Amino acid sequence: NREDFYNEGTVSYEYAQPVPCEEYCDNEYKKIQKREDKFSTPIRSRIVETMLKSPMFAFNRSEPNIFSAFRDNYDLPLEFKGPLKEYDFIIVGAGSAGSVLASRLSERRKASVLLLEAGQGEAFLTGVPILTPLLQQTTYMWPYLMEHQPGVCMGMVNERCFWPRGKAVGGTSVVNLMIYTRGNKMDWDRIAAKGNYGWSYDDVIPYYIKSERANLREFRDSPWHGRSGEMTVEDIPFRSKLSKAFLDAAMLLGNRRVDYNSPDSFGFNYIQATMSRGIRMSSAKAFLHNKKKRKNLHILTNSQVTRVLIDPQSKTATGVEFIRNGQRYKIRAKKEVILSAGPIESPHLLMLSGIGPRSHLEYMGIPVIQDLKVGESLYDHITFPSIVFTLNSTRLTIMERKINNIDNMVQYNQFGDGPFSSLAGIETIGYIKTNLSDEKEDFPDLELFEGCASFSSDEGNAVARGIHMADWLYKDVYKPIEDVESFTVLFMLLHPKSKGYLRLRSKNPFDYPKLYGNYLTHPKDVATMIAGIRYIIRMVNTPPFQKYGATLYTKKFPNCKQFDFGTDSYWECAIRTVTMTLHHQISTCKMGPASDPEAVVDPELRVYGIKKLRVADSSIIPNTIAAHTNAPAIMIGEKCADMIKNTWALN
Numbered sequence: 222n223r224e225d226f227y228n229e230g231t232v233s234y235e236y237a238q239p240v241p242c243e244e245y246c247d248n249e250y251k252k253i254q255k256r257e258d259k260f261s262t263p264i265r266s267r268i269v270e271t272m273l274k275s276p277m278f279a280f281n282r283s284e285p286n287i288f289s290a291f292r293d294n295y296d297l298p299l300e301f302k303g304p305l306k307e308y309d310f311i312i313v314g315a316g317s318a319g320s321v322l323a324s325r326l327s328e329r330r331k332a333s334v335l336l337l338e339a340g341q342g343e344a345f346l347t348g349v350p351i352l353t354p355l356l357q358q359t360t361y362m363w364p365y366l367m368e369h370q371p372g373v374c375m376g377m378v379n380e381r382c383f384w385p386r387g388k389a390v391g392g393t394s395v396v397n398l399m400i401y402t403r404g405n406k407m408d409w410d411r412i413a414a415k416g417n418y419g420w421s422y423d424d425v426i427p428y429y430i431k432s433e434r435a436n437l438r439e440f441r442d443s444p445w446h447g448r449s450g451e452m453t454v455e456d457i458p459f460r461s462k463l464s465k466a467f468l469d470a471a472m473l474l475g476n477r478r479v480d481y482n483s484p485d486s487f488g489f490n491y492i493q494a495t496m497s498r499g500i501r502m503s504s505a506k507a508f509l510h511n512k513k514k515r516k517n518l519h520i521l522t523n524s525q526v527t528r529v530l531i532d533p534q535s536k537t538a539t540g541v542e543f544i545r546n547g548q549r550y551k552i553r554a555k556k557e558v559i560l561s562a563g564p565i566e567s568p569h570l571l572m573l574s575g576i577g578p579r580s581h582l583e584y585m586g587i588p589v590i591q592d593l594k595v596g597e598s599l600y601d602h603i604t605f606p607s608i609v610f611t612l613n614s615t616r617l618t619i620m621e622r623k624i625n626n627i628d629n630m631v632q633y634n635q636f637g638d639g640p641f642s643s644l645a646g647i648e649t650i651g652y653i654k655t656n657l658s659d660e661k662e663d664f665p666d667l668e669l670f671e672g673c674a675s676f677s678s679d680e681g682n683a684v685a686r687g688i689h690m691a692d693w694l695y696k697d698v699y700k701p702i703e704d705v706e707s708f709t710v711l712f713m714l715l716h717p718k719s720k721g722y723l724r725l726r727s728k729n730p731f732d733y734p735k736l737y738g739n740y741l742t743h744p745k746d747v748a749t750m751i752a753g754i755r756y757i758i759r760m761v762n763t764p765p766f767q768k769y770g771a772t773l774y775t776k777k778f779p780n781c782k783q784f785d786f787g788t789d790s791y792w793e794c795a796i797r798t799v800t801m802t803l804h805h806q807i808s809t810c811k812m813g814p815a816s817d818p819e820a821v822v823d824p825e826l827r828v829y830g831i832k833k834l835r836v837a838d839s840s841i842i843p844n845t846i847a848a849h850t851n852a853p854a855i856m857i858g859e860k861c862a863d864m865i866k867n868t869w870a871l872n
């Protein structure tokens with residue numbers, strides 16, 4: 222009962238009351254909702270239309286937004302009428318990292334935890350892998366745009382790259398592509414060698430294994446995978462013939478087949494995915510669903526934190542301020558505040574709270590509590606998703622109009638497999654080192670991944686719209702092949718030399734920060750990407766692909782017509798036209814030793830100069846890693862939970 226919480230916890234049992242709110246409340250909240258509604262466009266998808274006809278949805282017709290049907294509920298435990306005035310720990314953001322952190326800290330009943338999340342629970346359709354690209358058009362996203370940068374993202378709407386982030390309980394793990402990668406052994410060893418004690422590969426691998434429940438056909442007995450954690454990692458149930466062709470072609474070019482989530486990761490294989498029997502496994506499903514009833518874990522959705530409360534004299538974090546349903550609350554943290562709001566919002570909140578570069582905060586009119594290089598460093602992984610090949614065989618790709626049928630829907634509903642379980646076509650992955658790399662060891666500079674689909678496969682409705690591709694480009698280049706089976710091989714530039722940054726737009730917490738990607742400002746990044754394109758073309762020219770008649774699609778981009786197709790100048794122009802983020806922004810609250818002038822948090826994730834405040838999410842990753850960043854964020858949440866438990870003797 223209620224008293225358990227009081228007796229076993231260390232905080233006083235009193236309800237929080239809203240405090241007067243002169244600014245940034247109702248009006249601002251409405252403004253932001255309007256802005257998000259503008260970005261969430263009406264969904265155009267044959268598959269969604271078919272699903273709507275299923276009896277399951279007939280029960281839920283009252284819900285106008287199909288992506289909200291059967292939404293998860295995060296009410297407080299029955300005994301509680303509202304949030305309390307004080308908790309031991311307040312975690313901001315229930316994302317990949319925040320969910321696991323909240324779950325682990327609340328394992329100890331003597332610790333009370335408040336988890337604040339700006340978004341809402343996920344819904345039935347967010348779990349269906351094939352629909353993932355459509356999520357970028359829903360309110361499950363913070364619809365951030367990169368600031369305009371001349372010479373990149375030229376083929377996007379208003380020449381601006383779209384940088385969506387997940388806004389849901391589960392955070393970006395609710396909207397991501399579910400690829401599970403941990404990073405190269407050398408990535409983590411190098412991070413540790415820079416003075417980040419406790420972050421070497423040997424240090425982090427137990428945390429990856431702890432949360433993992435692997436069910437991978439090829440690696441059943443591998444010591445590098447966990448079997449008893451909460452996060453299911455599985456093979457994608459659906460595999461097209463092109464996935465095998467990709468692996469065969471890679472072997473022909475001298476690559477090895479490996480478990481890229483083991484220390485021997487330099488090679489190729491099928492994708493390991495954070496899913497369970499064909500359904501998305503978000504951080505929320507893995508770590509929070511069956512913890513909802515814990516009396517000492519309170520999860521508040523629709524609650525946007527506007528700043529951390531910090532006593533300027535003692536430089537101690539004392540709580541947070543947040544807005545929920547147009548009302549402002551201030552809640553105290555007796556032990557710690559932990560920011561897990563992701564790589565854009567964690568630095569944003571630090572700066573709004575007076576922690577950031579002095580001159581910038583002063584310019585914004587924010588009293589400075591701690592001068593730190595918040596947001597000064599921002600790395601991202603980019604790709605060029607437009608190396609398209611057409612086929613003279615059929616039924617090799619997931620063309621929407623062909624796979625959209627009742628058989629596939631029944632197959633998915635009953636068994637969780639078939640094309641609807643595909644990660645929007647992405648199936649296989651591999652790591653290579655181009656001849657531009659200065660590395661002596663097997664340290665990759667590109668990740669390649671094959672997708673049995675291209676922009677044309679869904680007639681531009683999901684992927685192209687999702688990334689904000691401009692109509693003039695889609696209509697000219699991709700529309701003409703909507704009737705043809707086509708696929709793409711992509712690459713990820715693993716270690717870009719170009720580095721961006723992040724600034725406040727204003728001191729209004731509802732104004733999105735200014736995001737500067739600084740993409741392709743270093744010539745080596747362009748050269749490595751062109752080397753990647755040439756490698757992919759070589760791969761597809763091998764017999765495993767040629768037996769299906771795979772042919773490079775050579776329609777020129779209209780803005781690159783002055784260059785001969787296939788020359789370096791043409792590819793550079795093309796890369797600068799469809800410059801696409803893979804959404805791995807990191808390093809904005811960089812971790813580093815005290816000697817690192819750019820460091821915002823120490824290796825125990827404590828904000829320098831401020832007591833009782835940590836950051837635990839992907840923003841602390843100090844430099845680029847050869848990984849998609851969901852698994853690393855979960856690992857960071859796991860590791861931070863242990864650090865906090867040690868600090869407060871909660872073990």
Ligand SMILES: Cc1cc2nc3c(=O)[nH]c(=O)nc-3n(C[C@H](O)[C@H](O)[C@H](O)COP(=O)(O)OP(=O)(O)OC[C@H]3O[C@@H](n4cnc5c(N)ncnc54)[C@H](O)[C@@H]3O)c2cc1C
Nearest residue numbers: 314316317318339392393398399400526563566839849851
């Ligand atoms: C479209 C897309 C595809 C991706 N695909 C992959 C993939 O296939 N594999 C992979 O490994 N990675 C992928 N990523 C990246 C990966 O999912 C993220 O890097 C990872 O989830 C980040 O975790 P995090 O804990 O740092 O932040 P998040 O998971 O983003 O969590 C932050 C949470 O904080 C909340 N929040 C923010 N501000 C506030 C506030 N002021 N008050 C309250 N709550 C707040 C947010 O709503 C969010 O729920 C993808 C990302 C995107 C956008």
